[in-house]
Amino acid sequence: MLRIAVPNKGSLSDPACEMLVEAGYRERRDRRELVLPDPDNDVEFFFLRPRDIAVYVGSGTVDVGITGRDLLLDSGVDAVEHRPLGFARSTFRFAAPAGEITSLEQVAGKRVATSYDVLVGNYLAEHGVDATVVHLDGAVESAVQLGIADVVADVVETGTTLRAAGLSTFGEPILKSEAVLIHPRGHEVSNGLTVLDRRLQGVLVARQYVLMDYDVPVEHVEKAVAITPGLESPTVSPLHNGEWVAVRSMVRKEATNRVMDELYDVGARAILVTSIHACRI
Numbered sequence: 001m002l003r004i005a006v007p008n009k010g011s012l013s014d015p016a017c018e019m020l021v022e023a024g025y026r027e028r029r030d031r032r033e034l035v036l037p038d039p040d041n042d043v044e045f046f047f048l049r050p051r052d053i054a055v056y057v058g059s060g061t062v063d064v065g066i067t068g069r070d071l072l073l074d075s076g077v078d079a080v081e082h083r084p085l086g087f088a089r090s091t092f093r094f095a096a097p098a099g100e101i102t103s104l105e106q107v108a109g110k111r112v113a114t115s116y117d118v119l120v121g122n123y124l125a126e127h128g129v130d131a132t133v134v135h136l137d138g139a140v141e142s143a144v145q146l147g148i149a150d151v152v153a154d155v156v157e158t159g160t161t162l163r164a165a166g167l168s169t170f171g172e173p174i175l176k177s178e179a180v181l182i183h184p185r186g187h188e189v190s191n192g193l194t195v196l197d198r199r200l201q202g203v204l205v206a207r208q209y210v211l212m213d214y215d216v217p218v219e220h221v222e223k224a225v226a227i228t229p230g231l232e233s234p235t236v237s238p239l240h241n242g243e244w245v246a247v248r249s250m251v252r253k254e255a256t257n258r259v260m261d262e263l264y265d266v267g268a269r270a271i272l273v274t275s276i277h278a279c280r281i
């Protein structure tokens with residue numbers, strides 16, 4: 001039975017649970033439930049603090065987990081990323097009062113407040129910057145105003161929290177993060193993990209693609225399929241009226257309207273778009 005660690009709180013928790021349900025796993029009914037057996041799918045879920053998940057996975061006490069790339073790197077444990085999961089996207093950045101500190105070099109000798117000491121300490125060391133890391137549990141944006149630090153290093157999504165605290169980012173992002181599926185380093189990939197991974201990949205593809213159907217005159221079919229090449233190759237079916245064919249293809253969701261316009265321009269008609277509920281690629 002595959003043991004899977006899932007965040008029980010915070011930004012990662014709800015989208016992780018939604019993704020697992022979409023992938024066909026059992027749903028947690030009560031947020032206080034910490035262990036959820038799912039014998040039908042031969043897995044068992046453990047709901048753990050997001051920051052602890054890499055520690056459990058690294059120690060091999062659970063087989064696989066969902067956490068943030070930033071949390072994985074900050075944990076310093078022997079676990080590796082198996083697949084990015086496309087949610088809880090953020091950057092990890094330095095910030096300081098607008099105009100006061102504008103480059104990484106200027107961080108030398110300063111105090112940097114963060115909840116991610118290892119991540120920040122490693123980054124500073126790699127860039128030859130000698131600074132003091134001040135550990136805080138959260139709400140680090142207030143650290144400068146309250147005088148405990150000169151700079152903060154934290155998760156930035158929209159930047160609203162930083163702006164509200166009068167801080168501006170500077171330097172390159174330390175990291176681009178998102179939720180990731182992780183497993184212990186050097187671990188043989190089990191059949192259970194392969195199935196979980198394929199299911200999650202199915203959810204990602206179903207979210208990223210739509211199915212597009214259209215009719216096109218035979219003489220324009222090559223131009224049309226060049227616009228919708230699909231993953232392998234589009235399906236082209238005969239129509240009762242032999243001068244036309246029907247085409248079905250997967251198209252990236254964000255390109256839907258551009259592709260429909262282009263198809264229309266080459267003579268396609270009756271262009272229909274449907275969402276993909278589930279898939280195995």
Ligand SMILES: Nc1ncnc2c1ncn2[C@@H]1O[C@H](COP(=O)(O)OP(=O)(O)OP(=O)(O)O)[C@@H](O)[C@H]1O
Pocket residue numbers: 009010011012049050051067068069070071088089090138155156157158177178
């Ligand atoms: N606003 C956000 N947008 C996207 N991802 C975020 C955001 N805030 C935190 N994260 C991600 O969530 C993970 C942090 O987990 P953490 O336990 O700190 O949750 P949290 O969302 O900060 O909740 P809480 O502060 O209530 O515990 C990291 O991977 C981080 O990148």
Ligand SMILES: O=P(O)(O)OC[C@H]1O[C@H](OP(=O)(O)OP(=O)(O)O)[C@H](O)[C@@H]1O
Pocket residue numbers: 137138139140141154155156157158159160161162
């Ligand atoms: O760029 P934004 O869209 O404003 O989002 C980023 C903020 O979200 C998270 O904070 P959270 O609410 O989890 O509080 P915390 O600092 O206590 O973890 C993160 O730590 C940032 O503070």
Ligand SMILES: [Mg+2]
Pocket residue numbers: 010138
């Ligand atoms: Mg937080």
